Amino acid sequence: MARTTSSGARTDTAVGMLCIAVSLALLLLPDRPQLQVAHALSTVIVNPWLDTRNYAEDVLSVKAENARLSAEVEALKARLAAVRRDQTDQDRNAGPAVAPSFTGPLAPCQVLARKRVRLASMIQIRSVDPVRWQPELPVVTVDGLIGRLHTVIDDRAAWVELLTAPDMAVGVELEGSGVVGVLRPRAGRFVVELVGRDEAVMPGEEVITSGLGEVRDAPGSSPFGPVPRGLRVGVVSQVSAPSDQVFKVIEISPHADFRRNETVFVVGAEVLPREEVTP
Amino acid sequence: MRSFLRTTLAWVLLAFLGENLISPLIAIRGIAPDFTVLAVVILAMAEGARAGALGGFALGLVQDLAVPTLLGLHALCKTSMGWIIGRTRGRLMYGVPMVEMSLILVASLGHDTVFLLVQSRQQSEAFLGPWLFEAVPTAFYTALVGWPLVRLADLLGILRRED
Numbered sequence: 001m002a003r004t005t006s007s008g009a010r011t012d013t014a015v016g017m018l019c020i021a022v023s024l025a026l027l028l029l030p031d032r033p034q035l036q037v038a039h040a041l042s043t044v045i046v047n048p049w050l051d052t053r054n055y056a057e058d059v060l061s062v063k064a065e066n067a068r069l070s071a072e073v074e075a076l077k078a079r080l081a082a083v084r085r086d087q088t089d090q091d092r093n094a095g096p097a098v099a100p101s102f103t104g105p106l107a108p109c110q111v112l113a114r115k116r117v118r119l120a121s122m123i124q125i126r127s128v129d130p131v132r133w134q135p136e137l138p139v140v141t142v143d144g145l146i147g148r149l150h151t152v153i154d155d156r157a158a159w160v161e162l163l164t165a166p167d168m169a170v171g172v173e174l175e176g177s178g179v180v181g182v183l184r185p186r187a188g189r190f191v192v193e194l195v196g197r198d199e200a201v202m203p204g205e206e207v208i209t210s211g212l213g214e215v216r217d218a219p220g221s222s223p224f225g226p227v228p229r230g231l232r233v234g235v236v237s238q239v240s241a242p243s244d245q246v247f248k249v250i251e252i253s254p255h256a257d258f259r260r261n262e263t264v265f266v267v268g269a270e271v272l273p274r275e276e277v278t279p
Numbered sequence: 280m281r282s283f284l285r286t287t288l289a290w291v292l293l294a295f296l297g298e299n300l301i302s303p304l305i306a307i308r309g310i311a312p313d314f315t316v317l318a319v320v321i322l323a324m325a326e327g328a329r330a331g332a333l334g335g336f337a338l339g340l341v342q343d344l345a346v347p348t349l350l351g352l353h354a355l356c357k358t359s360m361g362w363i364i365g366r367t368r369g370r371l372m373y374g375v376p377m378v379e380m381s382l383i384l385v386a387s388l389g390h391d392t393v394f395l396l397v398q399s400r401q402q403s404e405a406f407l408g409p410w411l412f413e414a415v416p417t418a419f420y421t422a423l424v425g426w427p428l429v430r431l432a433d434l435l436g437i438l439r440r441e442d
Contacts, residue, residue, distance in 0.1 A: 012328035016362035019336035023358055026343070026351030027397070038343070038350045046344045053299075 104228065107131045107269035109139075111261045112157070121164045122150055123261065130155040131269040136226045138209070138267045144232040144255030145170070145209060146264060155272055163190065164258050172233055173210035174201055174250075180210045181250070183233060190234065192250040197241040199248060205236040207252050226268060286325050286437050293428065294318035294338055305424070310416045312424040315342065316387045319361045321429060324373070325438050328365025335361030352397055356390045373438070376426055383425040387418035 029037060109125035125139070137149040139160045147168070150161035161168060163185060170183045172192055179199045181192040195201060211229030234254040241248050297314025305311060315338050323331025335357030342353040364386060372378050391414035399405035432438050 009328075012332070012362070012365065015329045016332040016358065016365075019332045019358040019362070020355060023336065023339070023351040023355035026340075027349065027355060029350065031348070034348070034350045041340070042344045045341060 104268050105270045107266040107271065109264050109266055111264060121162045121258070122159045123147075123162065123264075124153075124157065124159055125264055125266070126157045127155075127266070127269070130272040131266065132272055133158050133266070133269055134226060137269055138227040138231055139264050140231055140267060141256045141261055141264050143257065144234060145227075146256040146258065146261065148227070149266060149269075158266075160264070162258050163254060163256070170227065170233070171210040171212040172207050173229070174236065175206040175208050177201060177205065180212060183207070183252070190252045190254055192236075192252060193247060195248045195250055197246060197248050201236060201239050201248060201250055203236050203239055207233045207236060209233060228267065231267065282436070283326075285435075286322065286330075289432060289435070289437050290318040290322040290325075290334060293321065307420070310413065310420055312421040313387055313390075313417055315339075315357070316360070316390055316421055317383065317425045317428060319357050320364055320383055320386050320425065321432050321437065323361045323364035324368060324429070325432065326365070327368055328362045331361025331365035332358045333361075335359075349398060352394060355397075356393050359393070360386050360390050374433070379429050380422040380426045383429070384418050384422040387421040388414060391417065 026034070026037065107127050107129070109127045112124045112126050133149055133152045133155070135149060135152075138145060139147050139149060145163065147160045147162040147165070148170075149158055151159040153159070163170065163183070166185060168183075168185055171180065172183045173180045174192070174195075177200055179195055179201060181195040183190060183192055185191075192207065209227050209229055209231040211227060232255055234252040234256075236250055237253045238251040239248060294315045294317075297312070297317065302311040302314055319331060319335045319338060322334040326334075336354050339354030339357035340351075342357075343350045364382070367382075371382065392410065395406050395410050395414060399409075429438070
């Protein structure tokens, strides 16, 4: 019995010493062989376990990852739809009819009522936010210039004089040639006046606001009115140069529809800070 | 045979599940019980010096493969620990909490001390800091968590009386 115990103890010691010897041998290996041995042992001992563990973790995390990816896909779909909408709007030339370089404020307004009086054609508008109106501010639709601010009611509501009003006059520019003139309504038509008969103007030419002041402006005032340059107005439909006149007779077709509008934009009307809003 | 399988399953599960799953969950400021040390202690207490040394060597080697620059160091520490604890089997009074906790504490601290001594190449700056702020708290935490596990192993019949 004692011999068996002694033999078992010797075996235990031998196994212990063997393990310690192998450990020391591994520990004392030079760096490179040590790494090579570790790599070889890892391939056999650890990698299968790591692969299994990684696979299990992947399986466990795949559901959460799926949910995150689904959310990302939905967000991307929404962005794609928005981009497509923007593209469609651009293709239709939708959006306020201002030059792409225009950086001033635009106040979106709802058209409330239309009023027809003698020698005037106006619409009443109501701004979404309280705004600081200024006289003569231009008003545009998505198609083009429609008129100018005429009478302010309060910081939200105002009357707009349409281009069709008999005494309306707007400084315009023929975009292709750079020739400037004055747009006036004449018996249901729109004509550009004060363009010399020698100027080269062709039908189909785009007409924009010139940004120059009106001829009726007071002497000494700034030559630049509140209407900025570049607002789309219309397109030249007919051009003639009667022999008995100094100026060309240029007729244009306006882009804006004056009969029916739902939303217009006041160009240059700044939204009032909260403290300035009249209760 | 059944007992051997049960013991093997117990210490392997304790080492791998404890180290991979439980340890991160119960870590306090980065200090967690060393379940591999616990597994070798329980194996050595259950099966003796031979099994303790072999189990410690195998477990240490697996740990070493994660840090191959010190290949063999974990194996060396755990082999020695398993063998020594296996040799003390029968000389200690098991069932007494203080004895078992002290055994785990000394095993963990001894293991980490040897490990850090070799790793730090006996430079005091590289040894003392980790020893004081990692090895000692880990040893106490391991002893605290280890004692109920040793008792559980005893209840399950894994810790057999010495032949």
